[in-house]
Amino acid sequence: MPGRTQKKPADPPNSLADFKVGVDNVIFSVDTAQNRLLVLLVLRHEEPFSGQWSLPGTLVRQGESLEDAADRVLVEKIRAENLYLEQLYTFGGPERDPREAESCYGVRYLSVSYFALVQFAETELIADGVSGIAWYPLQQIPQLAFDHNQILTYGYRRLRNKLEYSPVAFEVLPELFTLSDLYQLYTTVLGENFSDYSNFRSRLLKLGFLLDTGVKVSRGAGRPASLYRFDADAFAPLKDKPLVFI
Amino acid sequence: MPGRTQKKPADPPNSLADFKVGVDNVIFSVDTAQNRLLVLLVLRHEEPFSGQWSLPGTLVRQGESLEDAADRVLVEKIRAENLYLEQLYTFGGPERDPREAESCYGVRYLSVSYFALVQFAETELIADGVSGIAWYPLQQIPQLAFDHNQILTYGYRRLRNKLEYSPVAFEVLPELFTLSDLYQLYTTVLGENFSDYSNFRSRLLKLGFLLDTGVKVSRGAGRPASLYRFDADAFAPLKDKPLVFI
DNA sequence: ACAAAAGTGTTTTTTATACACCCATGC
């Protein structure tokens, strides 16, 4: 059951597809001040989908690994201190990119998507005048180019899952944070009533990788909160162990 | 953005890579009689790696989706009743395929790997005389072609994880099975002492999607066991819910 | 003084773990 691509009808049956491979990054960050989950979008200036927002991506160059390509996009768009990057999923159906139809060569476009987390405060967007680039709150994502809404949905699901069993939260939070910041981040992403604050608090503290710096910070009314720091060394032995942050 | 790919060594810098995309399947099954976790391997007859075992795979054809290609390999190699198929990971570093070096066209080979589960009893291997194809016990996997050992490792990790929180076990077990079969499968994959049998048993039964058919089956000495059946309908509401099979 | 946010502790319920014991069959 070979599918055929029309156009140049001279193609032998079952001929192999030629691919260009793109990487598209779902880059999340959290604005702790406003408790908003943010996604980095860029405005396209070329066809197809010129004038529409899309996930930051690029086509893979010769001699470049997939992860290198994903990293290159990141470096071109933002100046980030730390960043977390992992492969998400590969979308490769035919007709996912209109360029496939245009070119008569039967070239396919395949997207290997990556999932990235950066700290909002330490991250500076590289706006080179012309190119639009912006953090979009997740609730206000517009119609994106290609199948990028689908990719984003996939990335968001990954984020929610990872929050529950891995310390990715600390990739998104600033170096020093209060336990409320941490809790707010979880409620922002996972929704209200995922857990009681005091239970969440004692569960996390019992795990032993949150260092109380002793420094207090006051934000408006109420008792000042302690600033904590994630202790990667203390966390190391817990790697691979089933963890529950819920 | 970057320019065009042409042949010959006169490539402009930053030119895009041209890809052929392959799919490689990590196909697991379990021989309940012998309590062995099996992986389907095929013997290569072409270069590169001719004469070596490899994961069953193919290159993606024009007009064919990635999953269709993965499915095509499956259908060519085995006649299976039910099968479970999901995308695993995409391996795409340069130089992962020696063919990249041979051809001076700068063609890259990228592998989208898929993870599949089939029922051992209901699965018939399609041996077309020449092509070697065999179930290999996981402990006896030889040196494989390409980076297939790495892909297999990745697939095995996925299998272990999925066993803990999703009902994939029933994709591998025969239609009717005893609770011992189920327990043995878990110990085979997860190793001994992952859980006490009686606790495993009551935990699973309490979830309510295992139907006791009432039919008893006797295997050698000992009390005959009840045959159970996985009830997909009863499981449906538990989808998306955090499950524990441990 | 009082509201607001941070932090502590206690009670109840649920789930995990360990293990003792009964049941039905083959030999």
Added chain:
DNA sequence: GCATGGGTGTATAAAAAACACTTTTGT
């Protein structure tokens, strides 16, 4: 009868969930 694997129950420990209460600040 007894070894073997199947199946049930119970006692204990641990963890999750609910929630009451104290502390420290700004206004």
